[in-house]
Amino acid sequence: MLAASVTSFSPDSPLDGLEVGDAPEPVTPEHWTTVDVRAASLNHHDVWSLRGVGLREEQLPMILGTDAAGVAPDGTEVIVHGVIGADGHGVGPRERRTLLSEHHPGTLAERVAVPAANLIPKPAGLSFEEAACLPVSWLTAYTMLFTAGGLAPGNSVLIQGAGGGVSTAAVLLGVAAGLEVFVTSRSAEKRERALSLGAAAAVAPGERLPQRVDVVLESVGQATWKHSVRSVRPGGTIAVCGATSGDAPPAELTRIFFQEIRIQGVTMGTRDDLAALANFVSTQDIKPLIDSVHPLQNTQEAMARLLSGAQFGKVVITV
Structure with a gap:
């Protein structure tokens, strides 16, 4: 599958370690599932990963991305909660809390594996691009x-x-x-x-x-x-x-x-918080502000936009 990954660390020139290419299909342990990603948005966490913060050399290549919206195997449109191990669902009570792309492959890919409990229904009034801004x-x-x-x-x-x-x-x-x-x-x-x-x-x-x-x-x-x-x-x-x-x-x-x-x-929030947020934006008809949308194969261009600091709103990747 196609994915955007960090393959080497470069603190001063983070885009040098970003590659878009073929990656292994996600592995789904017990109580996990896969999501066909339709959209994901970039975050400064991705920039820190490219600079080598929070990752070790032996973990490379690591698929980037901590949030996504897509389609579950049963056809349900979902939002992915990117915090893994916060309450033991799908990983056991002893795994420390991490974000997708730190210990488990991230969301800048055609598919991502997550604990089944980490899926939140996508509000019908939000596009996949808008929903991908929430997590x-x-x-x-x-x-x-x-x-x-x-x-x-x-x-x-x-x-x-x-x-x-x-x-x-x-x-x-x-x-x-x-x-x-x-x-x-x-x-x-x-x-x-x-x-x-x-x-x-x-x-x-x-x-x-x-x-x-x-x-x-x-x-x-x-x-x-x-x-x-x-x-x-x-x-x-x-x-x-x-x-x-x-x-x-x-x-x-x-x-x-x-x-x-x-x-x-503050580091993000719980699944319950994400569900409450999704309900709030739906009932109040709030639309996340999107700066620009880029296809997955153009993740370099999208990341450059984020690094420039010129964006107003979210930089979104579509699959």
Whole structure:
């Protein structure tokens, strides 16, 4: 079958280790099944894999991809939950939690094997391309807003960075849930686009907000951490899902303990969270924002788009 795999690590030039070609058919242990992939979306996790973070040389080649939408053997249209081993389904209670493409082959392929319990029905109102955006970025945004952040209608949130999959998802989900949404971006164009999605305000990085917010969604790290700590209200929460600009500088611990700020790490979410997210976007008629769509054989081009940072929304691969 055709698949996009990391075949070698290149921290400085990650595309050098990406190859699209023939790969073995997936193996399905007991309680596992296969999904014929119709679409998958790219994530920064794929970039880290190409740079050698989270993988070892002896695991190569490894098929990339942590999310997908496709068709199960019985013809059901499904979304794949890419967290394996979180609760023992299909792997046993002692296997540590991993994401697809870390220990088990990923979703950038014609077929992928997953525990049968990891399949969620695809909402009829979403295309395969739209549904493929949900399992990683959208699930992470949903968890940060409503599980880690505990936000409710009328609350406020700052989303650091605009244009990426998590940030655009958070804007759309937050607006639909009745939150007051603030966004930062270095790009004036991206700030304008965030406003068009319903954000209350969009400011340059580091710019003072009209008010302190209940929750900050932090995925940038070093470049925005100080601003995040100074933008959240006393007793508020900073939900962290990544650090694309590197680890944070001095942690501002004095401000954090004195103002009783809670720091909460987030890695995607549970299957139940994904099911709730799918139901939410379906009932609220929310459409994931797609930046561009590329066929599987053009994964190099798609990954280059993600690496450029120019995207606004999700970069999607179709099979």
